[in-house]
Amino acid sequence: MQSPVFEISITGSFYSLLLPEDIIKPFLEKNLRRVKAKASFKGKEFWFHGAIQKRNGKHYMMFGKRYQKELGVFPNDYFELQFFEDTSKYGVELPEEFEAVMLSDYEAYQIFESLTDGRKRGLIYAIARYKNQQTRIDKTLLLCENLKRGIRDPREMLKSL
Known part of the structure; x- marks a missing residue:
């Protein structure tokens, strides 16, 4: 359409x-x-x-x-x-690095999928804004760890402890 x-x-x-x-x-x-x-x-x-x-x-x-x-x-x-x-899964273009890291960490992926659609899009946008491929990988890994730690505040999800 x-x-x-x-x-x-x-x-x-x-x-x-x-x-x-x-x-x-x-x-x-x-x-x-x-x-x-x-x-x-x-x-x-x-x-x-x-x-x-x-x-x-x-x-x-x-x-x-x-x-x-x-x-x-x-x-x-x-x-x-x-x-x-819009036929995309999340309503936004998904960076390859984000998808690869999420597919390698099933527990974090399940937690990510339990978030609201808007929260998912916000996190994808936050990762996608980084121009450097390695930075996108590092931030996605950090996001996965923080999701598994139970951190749900979007301001804290991409921060190191």
Whole structure:
């Protein structure tokens, strides 16, 4: 499932996109609140995962500074956007290192799977932000150890004791 390509700009001070109802209606009818999106601007293309959120009777999607910088857009710029059904397991791209470490530690994997979907995504984002492959491995190993120790506070999960 995919939407047609449409033009959009950033609205408000919350770095969000006001989504056209006709574009998102098919996704909402299938109860698909998380989507994969492709943003295009002046020859640049950027893929990201996002959630369709409802506020004050209208639907929005967050499009933070990091996404704006990657695409090269400013709040007054119009750019193209297209939605696709998100078929990923967690609603976010999973770093290879994260997956490999989790598959090697079944106990930590089971604990990770027991977390809420949002908590899982947050931890995956936290690991994925590291550019160095070895750092992603080390942080995932640390996460596994902390999960097995019973640490559930997200601020503490990637810290050494």
